Amino acid sequence: MRRTIGVSADPHPNRVGTHYAATVDLSPTHSPEAKLARRDAVLAAVTRASERLSEPQPWATLVDEALRILGEATRVSRVYVFEVDHREGVECVSQRFEWCAPGVTAQIDNPGLQGVPLEAAGYVRWSELLRAGEPVFGDIEDFPESERPLLELQEIRSILVQPIFEGSRWWGFMGFDACDAVQSWERAEVDTLRIAALLLGAAIHRQTRESQMREVQKLEALGRMASSVAHDFNNVLMVIAGATELLKGELEATDARHLAEGPHAVMIDQALERASTLTRRLLEFSRRRTGRPQVVCPLELLRREEPLLRQAVGPRVQLRIFQGGDGRPIAPVRIEPTEFAQVVLNLAVNARDAMPTGGELIFDVSTVDASDSPASFDLMTEGRWTLLRVADCGDGMSPEVLAHAFEPFYTTKGRDRGTGLGLSTVQGIVTAAGGHIRVSSTVGRGTEFRVYLPAAIEPA
Ligand SMILES: Nc1ncnc2c1ncn2[C@@H]1O[C@H](COP(=O)(O)OP(=O)(O)OP(=O)(O)O)[C@@H](O)[C@H]1O
Numbered sequence: 001m002r003r004t005i006g007v008s009a010d011p012h013p014n015r016v017g018t019h020y021a022a023t024v025d026l027s028p029t030h031s032p033e034a035k036l037a038r039r040d041a042v043l044a045a046v047t048r049a050s051e052r053l054s055e056p057q058p059w060a061t062l063v064d065e066a067l068r069i070l071g072e073a074t075r076v077s078r079v080y081v082f083e084v085d086h087r088e089g090v091e092c093v094s095q096r097f098e099w100c101a102p103g104v105t106a107q108i109d110n111p112g113l114q115g116v117p118l119e120a121a122g123y124v125r126w127s128e129l130l131r132a133g134e135p136v137f138g139d140i141e142d143f144p145e146s147e148r149p150l151l152e153l154q155e156i157r158s159i160l161v162q163p164i165f166e167g168s169r170w171w172g173f174m175g176f177d178a179c180d181a182v183q184s185w186e187r188a189e190v191d192t193l194r195i196a197a198l199l200l201g202a203a204i205h206r207q208t209r210e211s212q213m214r215e216v217q218k219l220e221a222l223g224r225m226a227s228s229v230a231h232d233f234n235n236v237l238m239v240i241a242g243a244t245e246l247l248k249g250e251l252e253a254t255d256a257r258h259l260a261e262g263p264h265a266v267m268i269d270q271a272l273e274r275a276s277t278l279t280r281r282l283l284e285f286s287r288r289r290t291g292r293p294q295v296v297c298p299l300e301l302l303r304r305e306e307p308l309l310r311q312a313v314g315p316r317v318q319l320r321i322f323q324g325g326d327g328r329p330i331a332p333v334r335i336e337p338t339e340f341a342q343v344v345l346n347l348a349v350n351a352r353d354a355m356p357t358g359g360e361l362i363f364d365v366s367t368v369d370a371s372d373s374p375a376s377f378d379l380m381t382e383g384r385w386t387l388l389r390v391a392d393c394g395d396g397m398s399p400e401v402l403a404h405a406f407e408p409f410y411t412t413k414g415r416d417r418g419t420g421l422g423l424s425t426v427q428g429i430v431t432a433a434g435g436h437i438r439v440s441s442t443v444g445r446g447t448e449f450r451v452y453l454p455a456a457i458e459p460a
């Protein structure tokens with residue numbers, strides 16, 4: 001039931017009069033002409049906001065202006081954008097941008113609007129509607145009890161919240177608060193403002209794509225450089241290794257033969273070993289292709305690699321390889337088998353390092369439809385994917401480590417243990433095979449990598 005509110009005593013005398021007076025126009029008792037004029041104004045504002053958002057600048061620099069245009073046309077108290085983020089595996093939302101009408105208390109610095117776990121905070125309904133692409137709107141008085149306290153704290157009397165999608169991924173929402181009077185949201189207006197949220201989503205999506213492209217180009221350039229450096233470096237190493245052997249031989253023939261196996265000789269050998277590992281990793285990272293992609297079953301490949309994987313993870317780690325999912329046949333994928341082996345070996349070694357006292361490492365292969373679980377399929381096209389899940393129960397990664405884990409040369413293992421090229425090599429191989437890699441991790445609990453490879457042929 002919607003109340004009709006006219007101008008009554010201003011409950012917030014510090015608010016600027018013009019804004020308060022403006023809200024009078026919102027009253028649903030107003031004439032059809034006034035309603036029509038308002039609808040036109042909103043439509044014009046959405047058009048102007050969309051022009052702003054399509055400018056070739058980072059969307060984050062355009063959004064404030066777009067919110068102002070929308071706020072002034074709708075004559076609400078606040079227009080804002082929230083982004084979905086994950087904190088320790090829990091889906092939360094945080095306010096990122098805000099426009100406020102003059103005199104209205106801004107909420108952008110309100111710590112209560114950062115990292116709000118929607119479900120735990122009593123907003124399951126919102127989360128379900130928004131995720132399904134539906135708006136949430138109405139008079140706060142008509143909202144369920146659980147939703148009111150947080151909204152009332154911000155003095156909101158009626159609200160419209162529109163979901164923002166980046167591609168097929170629910171990215172966040174755009175909200176409109178009316179604090180002075182109850183705004184009656186007409187369907188036409190709700191639909192028009194939906195377009196504003198869609199356009200913002202499109203702007204975000206465009207830029208994510210562009211920055212991903214730039215990232216790929218950067219990595220390719222780095223790969224080319226790594227490959228040429230590794231090649232030259234390898235030649236230098238061969239000379240050092242050869243000369244060291246000769247020198248040892250010469251020492252053997254003298255009174256100082258003990259030096260040929262002395263601590264300095266051992267140090268040289270260890271350094272050579274380390275340097276040759278490094279060049280091998282660099283060459284793997286730059287993906288000098290050794291063979292052609294083939295249509296293969298990942299589960300069969302995994303089983304073939306099992307002895308090598310067992311050896312790599314050592315006796316303390318229990319390795320389990322199995323077919324998971326709903327038991328439907330595994331769709332084959334197109335990948336170069338030695339590159340696939342490199343992917344699983346790198347992931348296995350990382351898991352081993354994360355479980356120094358041992359534990360369980362799972363390789364689980366299944367075939368899934370993109371439409372089965374839209375949440376993990378952001379940016380993926382429809383169709384069938386073969387999913388390789390690699391899960392350990394090790395140390396896990398902090399958000400900081402997680403944010404850098406795939407960067408080339410990023411390592412937390414110290415200079416002489418890790419090169420930091422493992423995961424970037426994995427990502428390079430998976431991307432080249434048309435796949436995607438996702439990771440979730442909790443400190444102290446473990447890490448799960450999900451490698452999605454497009455099905456090469458539909459299984460019978
Ligand atoms: N399964 C995992 N559990 C916890 N942390 C991980 C896991 N996998 C990767 N990491 C983190 O990501 C970082 C980067 O991993 P990456 O494989 O790229 O390099 P690295 O393992 O440090 O070095 P290299 O692979 O050359 O031995 C690691 O240093 C580690 O901090």
Ligand SMILES: [Mg+2]
Pocket residue numbers: 346349350418421422423
């Ligand atoms: Mg590694």
